[in-house]
Amino acid sequence: MNTQDRQNIRITGTASAAGGTYNQIRIMGEGKLTGDIDCITFGCTGTADITGQFVSQIFKVHGTTVVNGTVSNDKTTVNGEMTVHGDATIRDGKINGQLNVKNNLFGQELKLYGMVQVDGDCEIDRLYGKGAFDVKGLLNAGQMDVQLYWPSQANEIGGEHITVKKAQGISGMMKSLFDMFKIQPDARLTARSIEGDDIVLENTTAQFVRGNNVTIGPGCHIEHVEYRNTYNQASDAIVNHYSQV
Amino acid sequence: MEDHLISKKDLLELTGISYGQLYRWKRKDLIPEDWFIRKSTFTGQETFFPKDKILERIDKIVNLKDNTSLDDLADLFSPSLTETALYKKDIIERNIVSEISLKLLTDQIGDWDVLTYERLIAVYVLDQLLLTGEMSLDEGKILLQVLNDHYKKFDGKSCDLLFIRKMGIATFLLISGASEVYLENNAKLVKRLVISSSIEALKTHLS
DSSP, rough: OOGOOOOEEEEEEEEEEEEEEEEEEEEEEEEEEEEEEEEEEEEEEEEEOOOOOEEEEEEEEEEEEEEEEEEEEEEEESSSSSEESOOOEEEEEEEEEEEEEEOOEEEEEEESSSEEEEESSEEEEEEEEEEEEEEEEEEEEEEEEEEEESOEEEEEHHHHHHHEEOOSSSTTHHHHHHHTSSOOOOEEEEEEEEEEEEEESEEEEEEEEEEHHHHHHHOOEEEEEOOOOEEEETOOOEEEEEEEO | OOOGGEEHHHHHEEEEEEEHHHHHHHTSSSOOGGGOOEEETTTTEEEEHHHHHHHHHHHHHHOOOOSOOOHHHHHHHHHHOOOOOEEEEHHHHHOOEEEEEEEEHHHHHOOSSSSEEEHHHHOOOOOOHHTTTSOOOOHHHHHHHHHHGGGGGGGOOOEEEEEETTTTTEEEEEETTTTTOOOOTTTEEEEEHHHHHHHHHHHHHHH
């Protein structure tokens, strides 16, 4: 459909609209969209509830958005909270708040400055930033470079280059958020297994770490390390077994 | 089926690929999700693969990846249908399926000029089975009907075709990939065909 044929929706206050093919959807206040949505740009300041499948090119949330179906977005910015009950495909995403996906998350690039929670598997080519994640299944990332500001979990992590570090200093955009709580919990990564080509870990608890070049940094507690080429271990890391395979 | 599994560790040792490559190929859909079989072992949970399938697939990827982009490879391996259609004369010229199979199709759907990919796969599978000599022409008609009516319901997911004969009566089943099937004693499983590998073969034929 041509852009000319697509109509705009603008909701100010409380209203609901039917699904369909649109050019621009803007919600300021509280909006409910019933049915499947296909739009070019979507902006929500406030609350949006979408009952069907959702497809868009540019997607921005400054508030709360809930999608009951699957989501497929090109460019996505979440400054508040977004919950997807189906699968989410986010080609290029920036998460400044929280993204919850109840199924699987797929993407090419994800900048993480908040929290990502995935109940299924997570497949992303480039994942980097400062924040936290909780993946119940497999976190499969080509390039992963994350500084942890909050406890993070994944059942399995697999990829090519995996770097997980503890956040440097207290300065960071999460600081103001954490200051609301009196005690900051230990920003530790807990995973059952971490497998990749080049692995650099800090402050991580894992049962298995397997890779070509493995560096176990300070604060780690690893049960088994298997490496092919090189292995480095910080003096205060606890590694029970390590072997070259 | 159960004994033909290979653990991830053994697989990497055997093929010499790295964890990174394995995960990248999975991300690019070169290795289907349902080949990753998670089982608990004494060291905790481990991932296993169907041995023959994964070894064949990795061998193909390793041989092809220098000349073909990963995205093209993913298209080649994907069980989903692309939007191509073929003209009758192309099919005959390029000798993709035998004329007998084409005639059988014409008998069933009437005269045609262009074949959709979906129909093409049905004829291709028919042709393969006819060539084995295990199926008669009349049975081929039933097969075509099954594929035409039901294959699209799998919507690109992998599925197997079962050809069963009992006391001279033939029947066909389409089941979702890798599921286990048990038959009564009198029935004979003549052939189990993995449709996705037929599609793969067909795609190599076309390109």
